[in-house]
Amino acid sequence: MAPAKKRARNAQSDAQPSSVLLADYRTAWLLSSDEPSVEIICKNESFKVHTSVLKQHSEYFESCLSRPFMESDGVVKFDDIDPRYMAFYLGIAYSYSSIVPHTPPAASKNPEARAQRTPLCDYIEVFKLCDRFISTQMSGFLHKCILTAIGDGHRALFRSYADKDQQKALMRDFADGYEALEQAHTLQKMLGETIIEYFVEGICYDAWDSCMDEVTDKPKFVAQVSKGFARKLAEAMTTKTKVKRKELAGP
Template sequence: MAPTRKRTKTAHSDDRGASVLLADYRTAWLLASDEPSAKIICKNETFKVHMSVIKQHSEYFDTCINKPFAEADGVVQFDDIEPRYMAFYLGVAYSYSSILPHTPPAPSENPEAKAVRTPLRDFIEVYKLCDRFMSAQMGDFMLKCIRTSIGDGHRALFRSAADKDQQKALMRDFADGYEALEQGHAVQRELSERIIEYFVEGVSYDAWDEYMEEVMNRPMFVAQVSKGFARKLAEALAARHKVKRKELGGP
């Protein structure tokens, strides 16, 4: 079975780079079938999906559709979910219903040479939906994607200190991912700590000094990076050695 189809492009669609790993609803379609379907409405976007797919991979949707709730008519509506991320979530659900094996991406040997990367925030937003909709298997998969993406981003930062554009792009990627996390959630708090650690150890100090304006509108990220640098400086002073970056291991 295939993922959902988006009707028309709307104001909620954006021009950011496409996700490489996640299936985008703008290029997805729904197989003609007599199988019962449900409608998921996010803001002004409507997704028509096979009930068997969302019930199989989500305890939340299984309960909504099978129990005598308002959603039992096959329509579930959300006003707080961006269509882009619901579409990615549904794309992962459909991919889990295919006959193809589903494995997370392996760490890249040369992440600094990759021309296109899936935005870290996309992985995080889909993970948050997996957690919200009680999609445990999909959530575990997305966590592996997130950790691989953080590791790849760290190594790309570490190895591309002289590449102005890449340093800026990776700063924005780490910042957007961090800001999307919910600190009250234990797993997401652990991810936020990993993002800061891997960013602080990877980013060029000169690049941060020169380009940090790129992320000044992500205040929580900037504050935590500042704490990370202060911690490194305190450790260096205590040990009486120079502050040095270090390339960290994989996920």
């Protein structure tokens, strides 16, 4: 089955970091050239997608595509979805329609040495689309991807305490991921709590002190990290122990 055809400019700008998520899951095979399709428009980009793929993996699309379109030309429009993340979502949907076995990524043994990693924010944004479109199977897969990314990021933080540039990059990755979450959703709120816990235990204190300005544009993240440090300090005072970082397993 062929990947979703796309028009207009590329959804992944050259100015943005590449995503392993997109590179890994934009492969599939064509079932039939005359299979019914629908056009999805996100802001200024258009995706031509097989109807069967959307209906197979989304209760939302199963419902809306099983009755006549409100739009007479068979177009579904979303003005509030970044085409970059719609491309990722469609790529995974197509991969779930292929013969490629789908397993979540394994935790890295040496995440601090990895040259390329999918931004945590990418996983979260696609996870939110899976929730929005009621793509249960894909949502479960993305949830596992997010947990693995949090664990890898935490261990990389903990082990790269002497590498200021890597500390800053990981700090930004955690901050972007946390701010992308919608805290009104129970599962997303739990993911947010996990992000803060693993960040606080992994970040080098000197790096946070000297580089926090890098993420002041993410006030919710900064506030929750501050609360996390306060909890660690209160615990240390109660038990009369030193405040220190620790490498966590999981999540």
